[in-house]
Amino acid sequence: MxxxxxxxxxxxxxxxxxxxxxxxxxxxxxxxxxxxxxxxxxxxxxxxxxxxxxxxxxxxxxxxxxxxxxxxxxxxxxxQDNPLEQLATRVGESVDGVVTRVLPFGLLVRIEDRPDGLQGLVPAAESAGGAVQVGDGLTVRILEVDLARQRFVLSCR
Missing domain, CATH: 2.40.50.140 (Nucleic acid-binding proteins)
Structure with missing residues (x-):
C-alpha cells in the first residue's frame, strides 16, 4: 500500500x-x-x-x-528555509520598514519589500511617539527574534 x-x-x-x-x-x-x-x-x-x-x-x-x-x-x-533563522543573525541591525497596522499596543511593521514580507511588532514602549499611519516608512532596529514562537520584536528607538 x-x-x-x-x-x-x-x-x-x-x-x-x-x-x-x-x-x-x-x-x-x-x-x-x-x-x-x-x-x-x-x-x-x-x-x-x-x-x-x-x-x-x-x-x-x-x-x-x-x-x-x-x-x-x-x-x-x-x-523551505525558515526566514526568521536568517533574521536571527541580524539582531541589533537597523532596517527600513513600512507600517502595516496600528494597534493599541504597538505597530506591525513589514521589513521586506514584498507583499508577504516579514512583519514584526514594535511595542508601544519601543515606538518613537508621534502620529504614525498605515503605509508610513520607518527605520527600525531588530531587538529580538523568537524562533520557538515564530515572532520578532522591533524598536523605533
Missing amino acids: FLKSLRPGQAVTGAVIEIADTVVFVDVDGFTARIRQPELSWRWIGTPEDLVRVGQEITAAVLGTDLVREELYLSPRAL
Whole structure:
C-alpha cells in the first residue's frame, strides 16, 4: 500500500485538486492529501489562493498518514528555509520598514519589500511617539527574534 511506504519528512509531489478556506487538497498517487494553511509557507498569507491554484503541482514533506481514513498530511513549509533563522543573525541591525497596522499596543511593521514580507511588532514602549499611519516608512532596529514562537520584536528607538 502506498501510504504505508511513506515516512515523515519524505518529499512527495502531487496536483492541487481543491482549495477550501484553510485547507488545500492535493492528489498524490490517487490519495487525497491535506495541507493546512499554516503549513503552506513560513510567511504570512491571507488565504491559500494567495499561494496555490487548482491544477498546480506542489512538492511537500510528509507530516503523517492516517491509514484508516487513507489520508496523507503534507507540509511544503517543511521543505523551505525558515526566514526568521536568517533574521536571527541580524539582531541589533537597523532596517527600513513600512507600517502595516496600528494597534493599541504597538505597530506591525513589514521589513521586506514584498507583499508577504516579514512583519514584526514594535511595542508601544519601543515606538518613537508621534502620529504614525498605515503605509508610513520607518527605520527600525531588530531587538529580538523568537524562533520557538515564530515572532520578532522591533524598536523605533
